[in-house]
Amino acid sequence: MGTSIRIKPVQPTVIKDKAIVEQIIKEIRRRPTEAQLAEMEAQDERLMKMFKR
16 A cells, blocks of 8 residues: 655766866856747647647
8 A cells, every 4th residue: 555665866966077067057058049939839838738638
């Protein structure tokens, strides 16, 4: 009756290369283009249609 689920802890990743860290930060801060925003909106609409079924 009582099934237990064990969740494994996730170890943080240590990145020592400064160039990789800078590139990751740039990717996070980069704003999406108009085309990307339109695609995200279309994906959102498709997802909402799937939930309504």
